[in-house]
Amino acid sequence: xxxxxxxxxxxxxxxxxxxxxxxxxxxxxxxxxxxxxxxxxxxxxxxxxxxxxxxxxxxxxxxxxxxxxxxxxxxxxxxxxxxxxxxxxxxxxxxxxxxxxxxxxxxxxxxxxxxxxxxxxxxxxxxxxxxxxxxxxxxxxxxxxxxxxxxxxxxxxxxxxxxxxx
Numbered sequence: 001x002x003x004x005x006x007x008x009x010x011x012x013x014x015x016x017x018x019x020x021x022x023x024x025x026x027x028x029x030x031x032x033x034x035x036x037x038x039x040x041x042x043x044x045x046x047x048x049x050x051x052x053x054x055x056x057x058x059x060x061x062x063x064x065x066x067x068x069x070x071x072x073x074x075x076x077x078x079x080x081x082x083x084x085x086x087x088x089x090x091x092x093x094x095x096x097x098x099x100x101x102x103x104x105x106x107x108x109x110x111x112x113x114x115x116x117x118x119x120x121x122x123x124x125x126x127x128x129x130x131x132x133x134x135x136x137x138x139x140x141x142x143x144x145x146x147x148x149x150x151x152x153x154x155x156x157x158x159x160x161x162x163x164x165x166x
Contacts, residue, residue, distance in 0.1 A: 008074040015067050015074075022063070026056075088163050098124060098132045103163065106142070106155060111164045115144065115151040 038044055088107075092100045105121055106113050119129040133153055136142045141159050144151040155163050 111155040
């Protein structure tokens with residue numbers, strides 16, 4: 001349930017005004033009940049007033065905490081969580097056709113693939129695989145290391161969280 005900013009500000013302002021009214025009126029109301037005479041029936045009226053104020057302290061603290069929680073709820077900026085799939089799709093859309101096909105294969109294989117497997121992707125030969133992987137490596141998206149007679153291509157650590165669901 002989303003509430004508009006105007007309604008949130010109105011609620012917060014109402015809460016602050018309510019707190020000000022309570023701070024001003026409660027002591028005035030409590031002060032009217034105390035007499036000018038110190039003792040009535042052997043009890044000090046000022047001491048009773050002090051005891052009343054001490055007993056109301058938890059009420060004021062609790063009311064302030066509740067008002068603070070309500071104000072926090074009303075004024076807290078809620079943002080929608082960013083979807084990882086949308087970020088990955090956006091990143092892939094910025095790549096050319098061959099780069100996106102290679103990244104799709106790399107992601108489907110768990111982030112690791114040999115360069116010879118890349119060259120077996122339809123429409124990508126050994127030379128194109130080498131050139132495209134060199135471009136991706138230069139941009140820091142993938143890294144490669146020797147693996148027998150071929151290279152092992154991996155998604156770089158910087159982009160691993162974006163493309164892979166670890």
